[in-house]
Amino acid sequence: MIYEGKKRIWKDYQKEIPSDQYFYVRSCIRQNFFPGSEVTFLRIMRDELGKVIYETEFHTSCSGIGYHTDIVPMETTMTVVARQFALMTEAGYENYAASCITSFGLYCEILETWKHFPELEQKIRKNLKEATGREFKKPKYVAHASDIIYKVRNEIAARGKYRLVNRHTGKPLRVVEHIGCHYAKMFPHKGVGGAEYPYVLAGMVESWGGEVVDYPERRHCCGFGFRQYLVRANRGYSIANTHKKFESMAPFKPDMIITNCPGCPYFLDRWQYTIAEMEDKTYGENGYGIPVFTYEEVAGMILGYNPWDLGLQVHQVSAEPLLDKIGIPYDPAAKYKGLNNKDIDKPGKPTYMKTVP
Template sequence: MKVARQNIHWENHQKHIPTVEEEGGRVWGCFRSCFLQSAAPYTEGIAYKILKNDLGIDLREAPGHTSCGAIGYHGDVTKLETQMVIAARNFSVAHYELGVDNLFSFCVTSFANYTEMIQLWQEDPQLREYTAKTLKETTGRDFWIPQVCGYPSVVHASDIFYANRHILAAKAKYSLKGIKAVDHIGCHYAKIFPGEVVGGCEFPRVLVGLLEAFGAEIVDYPERRHCCGMGFRNCAFPENRDYTASSVYKKLSSLKETHPDCDLILTNCPGCTVFLDAEQGTIKEVLGVEFNIPVMDYAQLTGLLLGYDPFKDCGFNAKVVPIEPLLDKIGIPYDKSKTPEERRRPF
């Protein structure tokens, strides 16, 4: 066999995520994303519908679980100690109140944050002891570490879509045959703990596997792994957001140069989903350059192909780049008697 870098990475970076047909894959505890529920709430909406209705997963979520606080961590208002105890609290709530062993998060930064805390506890008994003791003292709760297939870890929501991709593809009403697509993996999904990523950080399989299962042709481009520029304090404060727009410009210029016919970018990170789309508007306004590349997350794409409504279910009415040309190309119907504005403004 020809030894390409892909093979080497693939061998080193596999984790088992149970499908709904396996033990441990039918009940999941989940953590909400504070970024998604603020900036793209419809994405969690469609993910829920698919996980529950199409995959039949028993999703468990406690009212009392909180944000992991990692935006505050990477935004420098909390400490590592804080992150450890909050993670332990959320794990404890999920296990002792909801009876779940395996957990996933909708946010990639939560995924990285929880992975970091679990690995620190594994490596350093003192940190584990500190966390368990502080958790007990502040909340009265008991320490517990989540496991996926017996391995101390959590996974990301896109991992579950990936694991169940063939089941989803078999149910799909539409196919991506003839569609050229590329993934954009969230930095905090892949780059902090590449060993916890399906396929590693340079050649991750999580979204490419989903796209291929739906029949898409994958394209590659030089800046494929460049960050979208969300950058926490850089996107959060308008005076820093030239950082975000510049990163999007760098990426999309590279894509357009290499594959001007690429039809869509698939994401798994809340920040990328929002800013790769939104900054195309800024770039058009400031530089007069139009990319018009639809950006969507794994749940929105799966929703479209399963036959959910592009606007009411998948939320494409709040995006900057129009989705209709792609819907036409795939052959997904929508109400053409309405104007684009009418489709996007239901009230």
């Protein structure tokens, strides 16, 4: 990577990101599969940095997965999103923070479409009023939650107990960053750094001491493809695309992957297990796979939070080899415990991929 060239490109794609006073909207997929990440986002923003992040129980799915599986029409999704904006307006906020990339992409698409078709915006306002009695102002700023962590990345580094450095060699960890397609591919100017060389995660990695790995399929989709994973008959599409990414990144020997999107960490983590079961092929070192993290999990690791509070135990690829490299302590006996050390079962073992313990 010619770093100076990338820095010039990044200058063209700077985004104004407020650092405080957000209306926060959760992600369906992340709530299901990475609940610890949203908990960690709020812990960092509220408890660590003293920011105001408001949430309400009355918001719903944006219906984005329904829209991108083509069962929910555009006008419906626009009106559902308009309802979320109305909740923000009623709560007195104008900065909107989405935990989900699919939602973030949709908000950008909807606001842009309304600019080109103002009569459509008026129709949606009428729909919302008729269906719910609500009215809305458009957000002044729409941020993805990772934009906000990017904004405070140096504060996190300054407060951090750990860095993305191999404690045995003293060298930066080699980090693959995966942005998620809908963050910037549709509207490059809405994402930090644009679409070709997005900087939102790369900026975090650099700030926290790691080294970003550039590899040929860096921008390739994780393989979700909405209906291509959600219907069982189509899952070959999903795993084939993930396989392509791993084959491309493997020669660069990454220590870890940091992700931006709700689905991407799920597929990059789970499909490593499935590829191992299908082909007895495990990526990463010593048969353990390449650990995959959300950006909040990595931020939480830097800040020294308990790995099991972050939710690293719900990953299929074990996080411990990476924690050991950095020197982050953990209690192996507490990994699969419930609240207050409650005893619950432990997961079974994969056939080929090694896991701890």
